[in-house]
Amino acid sequence: MEAGLEKPKVCGTCGAGDAPLKCPCKAVFYCNTECQGASWREHRKVCTFDLKRKLERERDRVGGDDIAIAKACFKLGSLYQQQDRLSEAEEMYLEALRIDVVLQGEWCDAVATSSGNLAVVYDKQGRLDDALRMYKRSLRVSRRVHGDGHGSVANALCNVASCLDKKGQPERALAKCEEARAMYVGLY
Incomplete structure (x- = not known):
């Protein structure tokens, strides 16, 4: 969002403009307490x-x-x-x-998933060295937990490839893509 532009204060329940109430999470506005109460069950998730x-x-x-x-x-x-x-x-x-x-x-699916998500955060922040380190960790753990030939391993290979490409290493990225492709072909 550009500086100087404010997010429109539209009620998250009924869509009315100039909604004065804001949830403490700052993600949604409401025009009144009835609308806030009506959507709370869904919003609380x-x-x-x-x-x-x-x-x-x-x-x-x-x-x-x-x-x-x-x-x-x-x-x-x-x-x-x-x-x-x-x-x-x-x-x-x-x-x-x-x-x-x-x-x-170290060798559990939760570690692989958290490492992968953390890598995405680093990637979005432009911290490519940190992102690559976490993508590789996710790949290593996924391989250990699931073995080669699993969808999560192929996905992790694609993530490593994407990061390598962003770092200006297209040959290494292509090798990871080809490895992932071979896994996908075997899976599907």
Whole structure:
């Protein structure tokens, strides 16, 4: 969004203009409390403010690292990423990754997924070296968890290829693409 342009304050429920109420997550406006109440059931699933409060309550409840906290951090990171709040997404993905490694070890699907999502965040931030490192980690873990010939491994290869291409390494990128293509052909 260009500087000086404000997001239109349109009610997220009825579409009325100049909606004065804003959810604390800053993602949606409402024209009145009735509209806010009517859409809360759906909005709460994607309300970063509400999810952050739930995460803090869960942390207080369990008192330490727990799979439920890792999942909540991952979900919150995904929502932040969808909203292009990349530094907040990075923070949540790093926390989810740390907890998953501590509790489940390096070689689990959650580590591969969090690494891949963190790589996307780094990629969007232009931090290509960090992105490539995380894409490779996601690939390595996916291979270990699923073995070659799995869709997630082929997808991870494509991600590595894309990052290599952005870094100006088209030959290496092409090799990864060809490896991914061979997997896709075998799968489908």
